[in-house]
Amino acid sequence: MSDPITDKETKVKMSDHHQSELLKIVGGVAKNPLGLIGLIIVGVFVFCALFAVWIVPHDPVGMNIKDRLQGPSTTYFLGTDQLGRDTFSRLIMGSQVALKVALPAVFGAMFIGLTLGMIAGYGPRWLDNFLSLVFDTIRSFPTVMFALAVVALVGPSLQTIIFVVMATSIPIYGRVARTQTLALRNSEFILAERSMGASLFRILGIHMMPNIIGVLSVLAAMDIPTVIALEAGLSFLGLGVKPPTPSWGSLLKDGYALIRQTPWLIVAGGLPIIIATLGFTFLGETLRDVVDPRLRKTR
Amino acid sequence: MTLLSVSNLKTSYGKTNVLTGVSFHVDEGETYALVGESGSGKTTLIRAIAGLAPAQEGSILFQGHELRGLSDRKMRPFRKDISLMFQDPVGSLSPRLTVGGLITEPYRIQGMNNRDLNSEAIRLLEMVGLPADMAGRYPFQLSGGQARRVGVARALALEPKLLLADEPTAGLDVSVQGELLNLLNDLRDQLGLSMLIITHNLNIVRHVSDRMGIMYLGQLVEEGTTEDVFHHSKHPYTRALLSASPKPDPHAKMDRIILHGDPPSLLKRPSGCEFRSRCPFAKDICKETPEWNETHGHKVRCFIPLS
Amino acid sequence: MTAPLLQIDGVTIDYNTKKGNLHALRDISFDVNKGEIVGIVGESGCGKSTLISTILQLLPQNAEWKKGAINFKGKNLITSSEKEMRDMRGKDISVIFQDPMQSLNPVITIGRQMVDIQHRSTSPYAEKWQKAIEMLSMVGIADAETRLKQHPFEFSGGMLQRIAIAMALMSMPDLLIADEPTTALDATLEVEIIKRLKDLHKEMGCSILFISHHLGVIAELCQRVVVMYAGSVVEFGTVDEIFFNPKHPYTRRLIECDPGHIKERAKRLPTIPGEIPDLTEALEGCIFQERCSESIAKCKTATPPLVSLGQNHQAACWLNHNQEPE
Numbered sequence: 045m046s047d048p049i050t051d052k053e054t055k056v057k058m059s060d061h062h063q064s065e066l067l068k069i070v071g072g073v074a075k076n077p078l079g080l081i082g083l084i085i086v087g088v089f090v091f092c093a094l095f096a097v098w099i100v101p102h103d104p105v106g107m108n109i110k111d112r113l114q115g116p117s118t119t120y121f122l123g124t125d126q127l128g129r130d131t132f133s134r135l136i137m138g139s140q141v142a143l144k145v146a147l148p149a150v151f152g153a154m155f156i157g158l159t160l161g162m163i164a165g166y167g168p169r170w171l172d173n174f175l176s177l178v179f180d181t182i183r184s185f186p187t188v189m190f191a192l193a194v195v196a197l198v199g200p201s202l203q204t205i206i207f208v209v210m211a212t213s214i215p216i217y218g219r220v221a222r223t224q225t226l227a228l229r230n231s232e233f234i235l236a237e238r239s240m241g242a243s244l245f246r247i248l249g250i251h252m253m254p255n256i257i258g259v260l261s262v263l264a265a266m267d268i269p270t271v272i273a274l275e276a277g278l279s280f281l282g283l284g285v286k287p288p289t290p291s292w293g294s295l296l297k298d299g300y301a302l303i304r305q306t307p308w309l310i311v312a313g314g315l316p317i318i319i320a321t322l323g324f325t326f327l328g329e330t331l332r333d334v335v336d337p338r339l340r341k342t343r
Numbered sequence: 344m345t346l347l348s349v350s351n352l353k354t355s356y357g358k359t360n361v362l363t364g365v366s367f368h369v370d371e372g373e374t375y376a377l378v379g380e381s382g383s384g385k386t387t388l389i390r391a392i393a394g395l396a397p398a399q400e401g402s403i404l405f406q407g408h409e410l411r412g413l414s415d416r417k418m419r420p421f422r423k424d425i426s427l428m429f430q431d432p433v434g435s436l437s438p439r440l441t442v443g444g445l446i447t448e449p450y451r452i453q454g455m456n457n458r459d460l461n462s463e464a465i466r467l468l469e470m471v472g473l474p475a476d477m478a479g480r481y482p483f484q485l486s487g488g489q490a491r492r493v494g495v496a497r498a499l500a501l502e503p504k505l506l507l508a509d510e511p512t513a514g515l516d517v518s519v520q521g522e523l524l525n526l527l528n529d530l531r532d533q534l535g536l537s538m539l540i541i542t543h544n545l546n547i548v549r550h551v552s553d554r555m556g557i558m559y560l561g562q563l564v565e566e567g568t569t570e571d572v573f574h575h576s577k578h579p580y581t582r583a584l585l586s587a588s589p590k591p592d593p594h595a596k597m598d599r600i601i602l603h604g605d606p607p608s609l610l611k612r613p614s615g616c617e618f619r620s621r622c623p624f625a626k627d628i629c630k631e632t633p634e635w636n637e638t639h640g641h642k643v644r645c646f647i648p649l650s
Numbered sequence: 651m652t653a654p655l656l657q658i659d660g661v662t663i664d665y666n667t668k669k670g671n672l673h674a675l676r677d678i679s680f681d682v683n684k685g686e687i688v689g690i691v692g693e694s695g696c697g698k699s700t701l702i703s704t705i706l707q708l709l710p711q712n713a714e715w716k717k718g719a720i721n722f723k724g725k726n727l728i729t730s731s732e733k734e735m736r737d738m739r740g741k742d743i744s745v746i747f748q749d750p751m752q753s754l755n756p757v758i759t760i761g762r763q764m765v766d767i768q769h770r771s772t773s774p775y776a777e778k779w780q781k782a783i784e785m786l787s788m789v790g791i792a793d794a795e796t797r798l799k800q801h802p803f804e805f806s807g808g809m810l811q812r813i814a815i816a817m818a819l820m821s822m823p824d825l826l827i828a829d830e831p832t833t834a835l836d837a838t839l840e841v842e843i844i845k846r847l848k849d850l851h852k853e854m855g856c857s858i859l860f861i862s863h864h865l866g867v868i869a870e871l872c873q874r875v876v877v878m879y880a881g882s883v884v885e886f887g888t889v890d891e892i893f894f895n896p897k898h899p900y901t902r903r904l905i906e907c908d909p910g911h912i913k914e915r916a917k918r919l920p921t922i923p924g925e926i927p928d929l930t931e932a933l934e935g936c937i938f939q940e941r942c943s944e945s946i947a948k949c950k951t952a953t954p955p956l957v958s959l960g961q962n963h964q965a966a967c968w969l970n971h972n973q974e975p976e
Contacts, residue, residue: 231434232429232430232431232434232435233434233435233436233437233438235390235395235429235435236427236429236435236436236437236497237437237448237452238395238415239393239394239395239422239426239427240422240426240448240449240452240497241415241418241419241422241452241453242448242452243452246452250437250440251437251439251440254439255438255439380836380837380838380839381806381807381836486694486925487694488925516693516694516863517693517863517864517865517904517907517908517909518693518903518904518907518921518922519921519922520907520909520919520921521907521909521918521919521920521921522919522921522923524919525918525919525921528917528918543836543837544837544909545837546908546909546910547909549909549915550909550912550915550916550919569915570915583838584837584838587837587838587840587841588837588866588910589840589841589844589864589866589867589869589870589910590866590869590870590910590911591865591866591868591869591893591905591908591910591911592866592869592893592911593869593870593889593890593893593894594890595869595870599841601841601842602838604792605806605808605809606806
């Protein structure tokens with residue numbers, strides 16, 4: 045029997061419940077032990093990156109020749125490098141560089157890929173064929189070769205790396221978005237919206253997009269460690285960020301040369317990459333289990 | 344007053360002809376049922392009328408306006424008057440919107456944002472017998488019956504003149520089918536609605552429709568008032584359909600008309616009367632194409648109609 | 651009297667969900683004799699899927715067995731090992747589903763699938779192929795030899811369902827469980843499948859447990875009927891008793907509501923108002939009481955047990971007790 049409608053004004057929420065849904069997802073991830081570890085690691089990483097300037101114990105680029113090549117101590121937690129710079133501070137600052145590259149690159153690629161993918165999936169056949177061809181062509185370049193070529197042309201910098209990563213990642217997100225759009229295009233609820241006269245923007249923006257972004261977010265979470273490693277690799281080759289900006293990759297580069305004098309530079313460069321990769325991977329995998337209802341094992 | 348008039352409508356998908364010349368009309372205030380099985384083209388027909396599927400030939404007149412071939416933009420104002428209810432009750436609701444958001448979609452799409460959408464949502468929920476707090480729920484939290492009603496509320500939000508219902512009782516338990524049909528009947532009386540229902544369930548047709556048409560392989564084979572078709576069916580296919588429903592009576596007499604073979608594929612249509620490959624009464628003359636045979640509003644397309 | 655083939659005795663299953671324990675099946679008891687067709691009538695939420703999963707011992711992780719036994723040919727399926735169950739599934743107990751594609755692999759030819767399913771037999775390939783042809787012909791698929799080389803997408807829904815039945819019966823199982831096999835089919839196809847099942851049943855003598863919410867099909871096919879509501883058995887008897895002398899208000903209302911039952915055009919169709927109760931809450935009294943038009947005071951507080959009302963008829967309703975002699 046339906047409940048009687050009382051005199052009390054029943055406030056009806058019209059808007060999509062994006063906020064509460066996000067909380068539910070975060071909660072779901074936190075319940076899983078691996079997911080919780082992932083959340084903590086990523087949290088620490090983001091915190092360091094955001095507040096690096098305020099939490100570094102010493103100036104990461106400040107040279108102090110008389111203190112060079114020291115081992116770990118209470119002043120310098122991980123010792124110093126060949127120019128007397130505090131390794132620990134450079135490690136923390138490196139997280140900012142990693143994030144400055146990974147976030148815009150990955151999220152930029154995700155949103156551009158999402159838009160292009162939805163257009164390819166929903167639009168006319170010829171547009172789909174054209175965009176798919178573009179995606180496949182870009183994907184056929186080996187990423188690192190492409191990166192090296194661009195760096196050779198334009199010179200190394202933060203922006204160069206971001207551009208390279210975005211360019212090579214857009215087709216991946218584009219393909220996934222296109223497949224999801226194609227699958228949803230003929231579903232009854234999209235047909236229902238069309239039957240009510242919904243415009244293209246409305247259908248793509250309000251009805252398609254929220255159903256695709258979950259899958260893309262999982263890809264993005266798994267992609268971030270790849271980008272971090274790419275940036276570190278390029279910086280290790282001297283083709284990434286320009287010194288004296290500290291990057292985990294450049295720490296590895298210096299540490300490689302100075303390995304007999306002090307091993308701590310390598311630790312400071314390599315360990316955060318490993319931990320960040322683990323953290324984002326755990327987060328991504330748990331996110332995927334939470335977001336995809338078909339993988340649920342219970343009723 | 345004729346509200347909807349479909350004449351000689353033909354649709355094809357690539358080389359396959361789906362609808363091969365359908366003609367019928369729906370008057371104001373009446374309920375017309377299109378009955379057919381899978382492959383009869385009824386879903387394509389209803390989608391063509393709603394402007395969701397292209398039709399290559401023929402005409403669809405709604406209050407005198409030609410709808411066939413209209414662009415999406417030109418079709419938009421008609422979407423206030425012609426509303427569609429889909430077969431899958433939960434699947435036809437956008438999964439990320441709340442019930443409140445879903446039933447007020449029509450207002451937002453038609454640009455009627457100045458209305459108090461909150462109170463409209465509550466009014467619509469009340470109209471279909473759902474409690475106001477349902478507005479905050481998501482489609483996956485609804486039962487089949489509840490989702491069905493949300494679909495009705497959404498379809499009737501803008502007070503359309505014609506409601507197209509695709510299998511309105513599909514997926515509903517027997518105990519709630521009656522509830523939905525009663526609701527549709529009540530709303531029809533209240534709002535002066537005309538309805539076009541497509542279904543393969545003959546049992547419910549009897550209780551909701553004034554007139555009905557039987558479709559086979561993309562064409563109408565019999566048409567008339569519901570009472571006429573039920574009690575004096577003339578086409579062998581209609582008879583077979585009527586006799587096919589198992590009755591909830593263990594001792595019911597089974598004088599069934601069993602059809603031979605399987606429905607022919609749309610790519611290999613039989614020549615002449617397309618039903619003759621399965622008709623137990625087929626004769627030589629059926630190799631020709633039968634014309635309409637009409638008496639007192641009861642039409643049948645058959646050389647040897649049954650009495 | 652020989653023992654029944656399948657004996658379900660007091661089976662009670664809970665699901666551990668976020669909202670609490672969902673009492674999906676409560677004290678389910680009925681049996682299926684050898685060579686018999688038993689129908690289960692129930693609407694959404696009655697627990698029929700859980701029941702099938704319990705018989706096959708394929709319950710999801712969060713299902714909890716509380717009590718009861720399922721005896722099949724004398725063996726308790728609930729305490730059987732996974733290996734023992736695997737030996738039985740597809741051999742002694744076969745299943746067909748509402749969607750035939752749940753039994754078929756879309757990328758492998760029908761012939762290969764029908765041969766693969768005979769994996770337990772040691773006969774040579776040629777014999778297995780021959781058997782596949784025979785089974786296809788038995789279910790009325792013309793031109794079986796050519797058809798075996800085709801893939802599922804080349805068949806219509808009705809034909810796929812017949813293939814699924816052929817595959818299920820290849821091993822000559824003792825029990826065939828049919829879970830709403832005709833619900834998705836048009837009426838003319840439905841009657842054809844029913845006719846085939848009847849013919850195959852006569853030939854093979856297997857027992858069939860036929861689940862459906864379509865009363866007409868149950869009336870036509872089954873010998874005995876179990877009526878389930880929200881996780882309980884409310885009535886159980888021969889098909890005549892259930893349809894002509896129903897002893898539970900739910901059964902009565904269900905028959906009334908079936909549109910096939912209503913002969914003349916009705917202004918208002920009968921319906922059962924309300925919805926099934928929330929099975930995660932503590933359940934007191936009769937499960938149907940909230941929606942029952944004939945309930946008495948006792949129905950709210952005490953759960954009526956399944957009582958025998960004759961040789962082949964059981965129902966769980968307090969109203970029947972009032973009629974019994976003291």
